[in-house]
Each structure stands twice: as structure tokens, then as C-alpha cells.
Amino acid sequence: MESLGYKSITFSSAEDFLQSGMIAKTTCLITDLQMPGLNGVELQEALKSQRNQTPVIVITAYPNETHRTRAL
Numbered sequence: 001m002e003s004l005g006y007k008s009i010t011f012s013s014a015e016d017f018l019q020s021g022m023i024a025k026t027t028c029l030i031t032d033l034q035m036p037g038l039n040g041v042e043l044q045e046a047l048k049s050q051r052n053q054t055p056v057i058v059i060t061a062y063p064n065e066t067h068r069t070r071a072l
Contacts (some may be wrong), residue, residue, distance in 0.1 A: 001030075009022065013035060013036060013037050013038070014031065014035060014037055014038035014039070014040070014042065014043035014046070015037050015038060017029075017043070018038075018043070018046060023047070023050070023052060023054070026054050027054065027055075028054065028055045028056075028057065029043075029047075029054050029055070029056045029057070030056075030057045030059065031043050031044070031056060031057070031058055031059070032058075032059055032060060033058055033059065033060035033062070033067055033071070034060060034061075034062060040056075040058040040059075040060070040071070041058065041067065041070050041071050043056075044056045044058065044071065058071045
């Protein structure tokens with residue numbers, strides 16, 4: 001992302017991101033489906049419950065239709 005001119009910040013967990021104070025400054029979030037603690041879809045749901053409309057890209061090495069449907 002940085003090679004394309006975007007600033008990126010990494011977090012060790014979804015919970016760290018949610019507690020970071022960076023949510024309002026985030027213009028796009030890329031998250032993995034499988035993470036310790038909250039997974040990528042749960043992170044997306046947490047943001048939605050806060051009425052946050054940041055676009056979320058969910059990636060995974062283990063796709064299945066249930067996760068795909070839930071993320072959409």
C-alpha cells in the first residue's frame with residue numbers, strides 16, 4: 001500500500017485497532033478473517049455497530065461460503 005502512496009498502520013489484533021483512536025482517521029481497513037480474538041468479520045460488525053462506514057476488505061487463506069456471506 002505504501003508503494004502506491006498510501007500510509008498504512010498495522011495492529012497486532014482487532015482489539016488493538018478498536019482501542020487505538022485511529023478509527024475515525026481510517027479511510028480503508030484491510031483485515032484477515034482468521035485472527036486471534038475478534039476475527040475480521042467480527043471486527044467489521046463492531047465497526048458497523050458504532051455506525052462506522054469505513055470500507056473493509058476481508059482477506060483469508062481459508063475461504064468458505066458461510067464466511068463470504070457473513071462478510072458481505
